[in-house]
Amino acid sequence: MREQVITWLQENVSPHRLQHILGVEQMCIELAHRHQVDPKKAATAGLMHDLAKFFPPPKLLAMARDEKLEIDSVCATNPHLLHAEVSAIVAREQFGVKDREILTAISNHTLGSPHMSDLSCIVFVADALEPNRGNTPELETMRGVSWQNLYKGVQQACDYSIKYLLNGHRTIHPRAVLTRNWALSTTKQHLSQVNQKGKSPDVSLTVNH
Protein backbone atom coordinates (compact mmCIF):
# COMPACT_ATOMS: atom_id res chain seq x y z
CA MET A 1 0.00 0.00 0.00
CA ARG A 2 2.74 2.51 0.94
CA GLU A 3 4.59 1.98 -2.34
CA GLN A 4 1.33 2.33 -4.24
CA VAL A 5 0.63 5.67 -2.55
CA ILE A 6 4.17 6.93 -3.21
CA THR A 7 3.90 5.97 -6.90
CA TRP A 8 0.60 7.90 -7.09
CA LEU A 9 2.16 10.89 -5.32
CA GLN A 10 5.11 10.91 -7.75
CA GLU A 11 2.59 11.48 -10.53
CA ASN A 12 0.39 13.99 -8.70
CA VAL A 13 2.59 16.22 -6.52
CA SER A 14 5.95 17.95 -7.00
CA PRO A 15 9.21 16.32 -5.82
CA HIS A 16 9.51 19.07 -3.19
CA ARG A 17 6.02 18.30 -1.89
CA LEU A 18 6.79 14.58 -1.82
CA GLN A 19 9.79 15.27 0.42
CA HIS A 20 7.52 17.25 2.75
CA ILE A 21 4.99 14.40 2.79
CA LEU A 22 7.65 11.82 3.67
CA GLY A 23 8.89 14.18 6.39
CA VAL A 24 5.37 14.41 7.81
CA GLU A 25 4.98 10.62 7.68
CA GLN A 26 8.23 10.12 9.63
CA MET A 27 7.44 12.80 12.21
CA CYS A 28 3.93 11.33 12.66
CA ILE A 29 5.47 7.94 13.48
CA GLU A 30 7.87 9.48 16.01
CA LEU A 31 5.20 11.63 17.70
CA ALA A 32 2.81 8.66 17.80
CA HIS A 33 5.34 6.54 19.69
CA ARG A 34 5.99 9.44 22.05
CA HIS A 35 2.31 10.20 22.75
CA GLN A 36 0.91 6.63 22.83
CA VAL A 37 -0.97 6.80 19.53
CA ASP A 38 -1.08 3.96 16.97
CA PRO A 39 2.01 4.60 14.80
CA LYS A 40 0.55 2.74 11.81
CA LYS A 41 -2.50 4.98 11.75
CA ALA A 42 -0.28 8.04 12.16
CA ALA A 43 1.97 6.91 9.28
CA THR A 44 -1.01 6.34 6.98
CA ALA A 45 -2.54 9.73 7.79
CA GLY A 46 0.81 11.46 7.35
CA LEU A 47 1.52 9.79 4.02
CA MET A 48 -1.93 10.68 2.65
CA HIS A 49 -2.49 14.12 4.18
CA ASP A 50 -1.62 16.11 1.03
CA LEU A 51 -2.94 13.83 -1.74
CA ALA A 52 -5.02 16.68 -3.20
CA LYS A 53 -2.45 19.42 -2.68
CA PHE A 54 -2.09 20.09 -6.42
CA PHE A 55 -5.71 19.65 -7.45
CA PRO A 56 -6.91 22.79 -9.25
CA PRO A 57 -9.57 24.91 -7.45
CA PRO A 58 -12.48 23.84 -9.72
CA LYS A 59 -11.70 20.18 -9.00
CA LEU A 60 -11.48 20.82 -5.23
CA LEU A 61 -14.80 22.66 -5.27
CA ALA A 62 -16.51 20.00 -7.40
CA MET A 63 -15.31 17.13 -5.19
CA ALA A 64 -16.31 19.01 -2.03
CA ARG A 65 -19.79 19.66 -3.48
CA ASP A 66 -20.17 15.99 -4.52
CA GLU A 67 -19.28 15.01 -0.95
CA LYS A 68 -21.85 17.55 0.35
CA LEU A 69 -19.18 19.26 2.44
CA GLU A 70 -19.97 22.67 3.83
CA ILE A 71 -18.20 25.24 1.66
CA ASP A 72 -18.14 28.43 3.73
CA SER A 73 -17.30 31.86 2.34
CA VAL A 74 -13.61 31.62 3.25
CA CYS A 75 -13.23 28.27 1.48
CA ALA A 76 -15.28 29.51 -1.48
CA THR A 77 -12.78 32.31 -2.04
CA ASN A 78 -9.76 30.17 -1.06
CA PRO A 79 -10.58 26.71 -2.46
CA HIS A 80 -7.06 25.52 -1.72
CA LEU A 81 -8.17 25.20 1.93
CA LEU A 82 -10.37 22.32 0.76
CA HIS A 83 -7.34 20.21 -0.17
CA ALA A 84 -7.32 18.74 3.35
CA GLU A 85 -10.87 17.41 3.17
CA VAL A 86 -10.50 16.40 -0.47
CA SER A 87 -7.30 14.48 0.39
CA ALA A 88 -9.41 12.41 2.79
CA ILE A 89 -11.86 11.69 -0.05
CA VAL A 90 -8.98 10.53 -2.27
CA ALA A 91 -7.60 8.36 0.56
CA ARG A 92 -10.97 6.66 0.82
CA GLU A 93 -11.83 6.40 -2.87
CA GLN A 94 -8.40 5.73 -4.36
CA PHE A 95 -6.73 3.77 -1.58
CA GLY A 96 -9.67 2.24 0.30
CA VAL A 97 -8.95 3.85 3.67
CA LYS A 98 -12.03 3.27 5.85
CA ASP A 99 -10.75 4.20 9.30
CA ARG A 100 -12.71 7.31 10.33
CA GLU A 101 -10.00 8.54 12.67
CA ILE A 102 -7.38 8.47 9.89
CA LEU A 103 -9.72 10.19 7.42
CA THR A 104 -10.61 12.86 9.99
CA ALA A 105 -6.93 13.46 10.80
CA ILE A 106 -6.27 14.04 7.09
CA SER A 107 -9.26 16.43 6.93
CA ASN A 108 -8.02 18.34 9.99
CA HIS A 109 -4.41 18.78 8.94
CA THR A 110 -4.69 22.41 7.76
CA LEU A 111 -7.20 24.10 10.08
CA GLY A 112 -7.38 21.61 12.91
CA SER A 113 -10.60 21.36 14.88
CA PRO A 114 -11.56 21.92 18.53
CA HIS A 115 -11.58 18.64 20.48
CA MET A 116 -9.69 16.82 17.75
CA SER A 117 -8.17 13.44 18.56
CA ASP A 118 -4.53 12.95 19.48
CA LEU A 119 -4.02 11.37 16.03
CA SER A 120 -5.35 14.55 14.41
CA CYS A 121 -3.12 16.66 16.69
CA ILE A 122 -0.09 14.64 15.60
CA VAL A 123 -0.75 15.08 11.87
CA PHE A 124 -1.49 18.80 12.39
CA VAL A 125 1.76 19.37 14.29
CA ALA A 126 3.87 17.20 11.97
CA ASP A 127 2.55 19.08 8.93
CA ALA A 128 3.74 22.38 10.43
CA LEU A 129 7.01 21.20 11.95
CA GLU A 130 8.51 18.35 9.87
CA PRO A 131 12.24 18.91 9.23
CA ASN A 132 11.83 20.19 5.65
CA ARG A 133 9.98 23.24 7.04
CA GLY A 134 13.36 24.62 8.12
CA ASN A 135 15.61 24.93 11.13
CA THR A 136 14.86 28.32 12.59
CA PRO A 137 15.10 28.65 16.40
CA GLU A 138 11.31 29.15 16.53
CA LEU A 139 10.65 25.90 14.66
CA GLU A 140 13.21 24.03 16.77
CA THR A 141 11.54 25.29 19.95
CA MET A 142 8.11 24.21 18.71
CA ARG A 143 9.46 20.74 17.83
CA GLY A 144 10.73 20.36 21.38
CA VAL A 145 7.42 21.55 22.80
CA SER A 146 5.35 19.17 20.67
CA TRP A 147 7.55 16.31 21.84
CA GLN A 148 6.77 17.19 25.47
CA ASN A 149 3.17 18.37 25.19
CA LEU A 150 1.07 17.69 22.12
CA TYR A 151 -1.64 20.29 22.84
CA LYS A 152 0.90 23.02 23.51
CA GLY A 153 2.47 22.00 20.19
CA VAL A 154 -0.89 22.44 18.44
CA GLN A 155 -1.39 25.86 20.03
CA GLN A 156 2.07 27.04 19.01
CA ALA A 157 1.67 25.69 15.47
CA CYS A 158 -1.63 27.62 15.24
CA ASP A 159 0.01 30.79 16.54
CA TYR A 160 2.84 30.38 14.03
CA SER A 161 0.48 29.95 11.11
CA ILE A 162 -1.87 32.76 12.21
CA LYS A 163 1.10 35.15 12.57
CA TYR A 164 2.25 34.18 9.07
CA LEU A 165 -1.22 34.93 7.66
CA LEU A 166 -1.47 38.24 9.55
CA ASN A 167 1.94 39.36 8.29
CA GLY A 168 0.95 38.47 4.72
CA HIS A 169 -2.42 40.29 5.03
CA ARG A 170 -4.16 37.02 4.23
CA THR A 171 -7.52 35.63 5.28
CA ILE A 172 -7.62 33.58 8.48
CA HIS A 173 -10.21 30.84 8.58
CA PRO A 174 -12.24 31.07 11.83
CA ARG A 175 -11.67 27.35 12.49
CA ALA A 176 -7.92 28.03 12.85
CA VAL A 177 -8.73 30.43 15.69
CA LEU A 178 -11.17 27.97 17.30
CA THR A 179 -8.50 25.25 17.15
CA ARG A 180 -5.93 27.58 18.71
CA ASN A 181 -8.26 28.58 21.56
CA TRP A 182 -9.16 24.95 22.23
CA ALA A 183 -5.49 23.91 22.32
CA LEU A 184 -4.68 26.85 24.64
CA SER A 185 -7.44 25.99 27.11
CA THR A 186 -6.57 22.28 27.00
CA THR A 187 -2.94 23.09 27.76
CA LYS A 188 -4.01 25.29 30.71
CA GLN A 189 -6.23 22.52 32.07
CA HIS A 190 -3.31 20.10 31.94
CA LEU A 191 -1.10 22.64 33.72
CA SER A 192 -3.59 23.15 36.54
CA GLN A 193 -4.03 19.36 36.90
CA VAL A 194 -0.27 18.96 37.21
CA ASN A 195 -0.07 21.79 39.76
CA GLN A 196 -2.97 20.34 41.80
CA LYS A 197 -1.03 17.10 42.07
CA GLY A 198 1.81 19.14 43.58
CA LYS A 199 4.26 18.22 40.89
CA SER A 200 6.55 20.59 39.07
CA PRO A 201 4.98 21.72 35.83
CA ASP A 202 6.21 20.06 32.69
CA VAL A 203 9.05 22.09 31.23
CA SER A 204 7.11 22.33 27.96
CA LEU A 205 4.37 24.30 29.67
CA THR A 206 6.75 27.01 30.80
CA VAL A 207 8.37 27.72 27.46
CA ASN A 208 7.83 31.32 26.36
CA HIS A 209 6.73 31.86 22.80
Ligand SMILES: [Fe+2]
Ligand atom coordinates in the same frame (compact mmCIF):
# COMPACT_ATOMS: atom_id res chain seq x y z
FE1 LIG B 1 -1.72 20.35 3.23
Ligand SMILES: [Fe+2]
Ligand atom coordinates in the same frame (compact mmCIF):
# COMPACT_ATOMS: atom_id res chain seq x y z
FE1 LIG C 1 1.36 19.18 4.22
